[in-house]
Amino acid sequence: MKEDNRNLLLAIALSVVILLGWQFFYAKPQMEKQQEIARQNQQTQTQAASAGASNPAATAAPPGQAPGSAAPQTAPGSAAALVSGTREQALAASPRIKIDTPKIAGSISLAGGRIDDVSLKAYRETVDPNSPIIVLLSPAGGPNAYYSDFGWVAAPGSNMPVPNATTLWTADKQVLTPGQPVTLTWDNGQGLTFKRIVNVDANAMFQIRDEVENKSGNTVTLFPYGQVVRQGKPHTLGYYVLHEGLVGYVGEKDGLQEWTYDKLDKEPALAPGTVGRVWKDAVGGWVGITDKYWAAAVIPDQQRKFEGRFSSVQTGSERTYQADFLGEAVALAPGASTASQSRLFAGAKEVAAINGYEDSQHIKRFDLLIDWGWFYFFTKPLFVVLDWIYKHVGNFGVAILIVTVLLKGLFFPLANKSYASMAKMKAMQPEMTAIRERYADDKMKQQQALMELYKTQKINPVAGCWPVLLQIPVFFALYKILFITIEMRHAPFFGWIHDLAAPDPTNLFNLFGLIPFTPPSMLHLGAWPIIMGITMFIQMKMNPEPPDPVQKMMFTWMPVFFTFLLGSFPAGLVIYWSWNNLLSVTQQGYIMKKNGVKIELFDNIKGMFGKKPPPATAVAAPAKPANTNKK
Incomplete structure (x- = not known):
């Protein structure tokens, strides 16, 4: 009796094993843990995720060290401020430019020119329409600091001042809205004038244009950069089926990179106190940090080479995680000017929006910001x-x-x-x-x-x-x-x-x-x-x-x-x-x-x-x- 049904029983048993494996290995923490962690994360962000030191210099994240002799020694770094106040205190610690779009609300700090305050208007913590909206980015100086920086790094050995976390920019407007960009300006006092033109669309994409004019008598070498910094290891769901952590696409050679926080912590040292991974000579791509439904990613010029990096550093009692890119050197002669184009995505990973950015702005494989998994070829079409x-x-x-x-x-x-x-x-x-x-x-x-x-x-x-x-x-x-x-x-x-x-x-x-x-x-x-x-x-x-x-x-x-x-x-x-x-x-x-x-x-x-x-x-x-x- 058993012989003729052996294959049938084997197939059924295999199906049961697969489903059991899916439940207990992919969905190991169970849905209750998912909901509890999401609730804890958002409660922390909305009630305590505040940042704010009374002194901006004390809360800034200074640039760190870039590996390799060809890279500037002051490339984007991983250090971040320790918690010193509430979110409201941090927001009040520096003058700000308001952000107001149909999808997001927040502000840009004029101290450092950081995009460090973003909330998502369309999404709430629970199904209750009166629950708090999702907070994505928070300023340094408080719990769960999470922000983005852009700018220039000076060449090794150069004493030429460049904008940093303590730089106080001036702005030509008080509110940033779609189609109404804000221009930030700063003069270093030694012949360089920096301008940062920030625009935002109706969804969650910021366009950053960093301009430099050299009025000094010397040639200056600068490197453009962009970074996403997250202080403290966030709670993660722990599902094998879902990637949470650092993510990026760094050119065709190295392709998609997905690194969990724990995996990154085990990487070799890039500099004293900093561990991570670097990918050189990439053309086309992006790097960032992703949660289940939200992400922040910096996007370099898609036509120029860049160096992508994921790094982790111990700051006080917490670790700070960073995804950044470093562009090619620009030699700026006396009387000349230059500009660097980059972008920041900070919002919900809506499929239509992500696909639209990939197509309209020609961001290479930006659709992989959504974790479609190994069966991408079937999962994504089914969703479509x-x-x-x-x-x-x-x-x-x-x-x-x-x-x-x-x-x-x-x-x-x-x-x-x-x-x-x-x-x-x-x-x-x-x-x-x-x-x-x-x-x-x-x-x-x-x-x-x-x-x-x-x-x-x-x-x-x-x-x-x-x-x-x-x-x-x-x-x-x-x-x-x-x-x-x-x-x-x-x-x-x-x-x-x-x-x-x-x-x-x-x-x-x-x-x-x-x-x-x-x-x-x-x-x-x-x-x-x-x-x-x-x-x-x-x-x-x-x-x-x-x-x-x-x-x-x-x-x-x-x-x-x-x-x-x-x-x-x-x-x-x-x-x-x-x-x-x-x-x-x-x-x-x-x-x-x-x-x-x-x-x-x-x-x-x-x-x-x-x-x-x-x-x-x-x-x-x-x-x-x-x-x-x-x-």
Whole structure:
């Protein structure tokens, strides 16, 4: 009995192992940890993430050391200020230029010219519309300092002053808005005049143009740079499926670089007290720091060579992380001027916006700022289809249902063959039973006879595996989409599902909220997982009860196992699985009826309550072949 079902059992077991691995290795901390960490991060940023020393010089992040003899010794560095106040104190410690766009709000510090105050108007901490908006960047001098710097680095050995963290710029406007740039100016007193023209679009992209005019009597060599600095290691979700940390694309040679905070800390020393990694002679790309849904990335001139670097340094009791680029040297003769073009993205990783920047501003592989993963070729197109449907129906949950129907249609011919083969196998059960009884003591002849029967009847014994196996890549891709894309964050469905990316909030064990009791996470079993389990149970019971006791027990308990397994998965994924099961049941029932095969659903359910019909083995064996011959 076991031999002819070996491949089927192996495929099912493999599917279970994959799903278990996904849950316990990819989703190891569980959704509760994800929500708790996100809440802690945002609470810290909004309530305590303040920065502010009364003296700007004390809170500035001075440039550090760049490796290599060809690099300037004062390249962008990793040092950062220690916490000395609240966010409000830090914001009040220096004069500021207000930022006001449809998507972001914040300010630029005139002390250092830093972009260090950015909040995202369109996104809130929870599904509650009155919850605080997301705070992305915060100034130095307070907890969780996170900011961006641009400017120039002087050549090694040069005493020529250049703007730094203590430089107090003057501005020609008080508010930066889309289409209304702000110009910052500073004179170093030794013949160099620096101008920084900052523009911002309606989304989250800043354009930075740094100009220098040399009125001194000497040639000056300068290097343009841009950097993102983050003080302190943030809480991370710890999911293998999600990258959080430093990220960048540094030219075609070195390509995509993804470094977690812990991995970077283990790198070799770049300079005393600083560890990290450097990529030289890159053309085209960007570097930055990413969270699950938000990121800050600096983007150099895409036509010129640059050196990309990720670094980490111990500052007081915390580590400070930095992603920066260093441009090629510019020799500025007396009376000459030069300019450097760069950009800063500081906002939500919206797919349309990220793709738009890559296309319109020709930023090489900027789409990789979103962690599409190894199955990029399938995951991203699936999201594009989902998003397109969403734009027409206005609900991502409905879009998931429609995509499931489309995928069913795509795989319909293969599924038809699978279900038809399964139907034929069920029709041949009496003959298969007779063969097993006839060669009970000779397993080799038994297997040969069974294979001959399969060949004669054109039956594929493993065909039934395909409907299950085809769901696995779709399952993974949809899980990734629900997990990483901000479009799915807080996306509602109907009824009690207010966030498709979060688990079903209801729970059977407190009677769906009627009892004031919060069950442990292992007992989280919402309404949609139960619906999924019921549809899976129906699908299993449409087939005859397996004669093998082990196989029978496995099929009986599998829906229960999957119900609890998917209890903590995103609701959108459980809805997909439930809807897919329902479509599969409909399709399988139609094909079974078309092939004249009895649907065993009601008989199997009756059998569970002791009303078991006569087994289809010895009793039905003589009659079935006769019916088959008549056909």
